Amino acid sequence: ADMSADSITPFGFESLPVKGALIHLSRSWRRMLRDHAYDALVTETLGHAAAATGLIAQSLKFDGVVTLQIQGAGALQMLVVQCTSDLDVRGMASASPEQAATNFAELTAGAHCAVTVDAGERPYQGIVEIDDTSLAASLEHYFARSVQVPSHVALIANSEFAAGVLLQQVPGQAIADDDWQRLHFLIETLSPRDFEGEAGLELIGKLFAEDDVRVYEPRRVNFRCRCSARKTEDVLKMLGEEESRAALAEQGRIEVICEYCGHRRHFDAVDVERLFADNVVPAPDSVQ
Incomplete structure (x- = not known):
């Protein structure tokens, strides 16, 4: 059995002030797709959003729900992914049958994106400025501006899995620019092949072969809807x-x-x- 599928594996660097997490969704992701017939681009974008929302939920110390939402008037009308602090995830997208998009920029033209963290008291909403290149790039800007935590985000998805890596600088500790850039370059090398087998501990070790990495206990992610x-x-x-x-x-x-x-x-x-x-x-x- 693939233990690493449907989990988030947190990790840290022994000699760099950086903490990270790897998410790999497989069964929960396919369940999210089950009742829908999304095209390849919408599937990939929803997968990126699902992986990202899980990574954001894992990165916060809170009790509640994180919602990533994109609302548009073009090809993508609505995309919502929610992940609880217990890592229960659900999500959906609705695309316009009239307008087909060929890339992320076209898909999200004129759209608005936000991340809402609801921990009971007063929900906090951060606006995510959409970067035409990708959702990952959009979220890097969001972390730098709204959360003020320099972060690297790599997201990868198809109809079989949704996955990604989030690296974040530890606040108040300096890191050399070339080290930070090197880590970015390393996570950019992720490919679908990396998620065909075990994609937990081994993948983290392979990605950061030159670094001393401490890998923590993986946390399970489940598809769970809260409708009633x-x-x-x-x-x-x-x-x-x-x-x-x-x-x-x-x-x-x-x-x-x-x-x-x-x-x-x-x-x-x-x-x-x-x-x-x-x-x-x-x-x-x-x-x-």
Whole structure:
């Protein structure tokens, strides 16, 4: 069994003030793709986002959810990936059937990207300025500007796996420019072949062969959706009584499909009655 698939392996350098992590998603990634028919470019971009969101969640000391979201009006209309502090991940994308893009710049033309960290109190949202070259480059700018932690990000994905490496300078400790550039060059050499077999400890050792690297215990990543009957009912309430009844009259029942996990929930006339029964406000003098 491939122990390193669907995990994040944190590591550090003995003689450099740099901490890192390697993510390798395989089964959880294929589950995320299961109910969708994305083209190769959307698949790759969602995979990069899934790997990146896991790496961000791993890098933070928090209890909550990280959401990476891209919203656009062009070829890519919406992309959302969420990862909890327990490394439960889910994600989806929706692309325009009319507009096909051939590269990341075209796909995200005019789009906005943000990273939200919600740890219960007040969610913190950081705007990610999209760099035309890649999501990885966009996130490097985000870490440098919003988080003020110089970082290197390498992301790689196809329909089989989503993976990546995040390297971050330890705040307050100096690193020589040529060392920092050398590490960037090393993670840029990652290729799909690196993720065909075991891609944990061995890969880290191979990438940074010249450095003393300390590798820590890998953490499991699971695909897990947080949709529920209650949340689905909230969607119908937002849709409103009139719209819900119209849909019911037209189809006999309402089917709500979760865009993250494909779970189908059905509401018939009785369910809709129950949902909107609370909307009746009794007159103050009526005897109930």
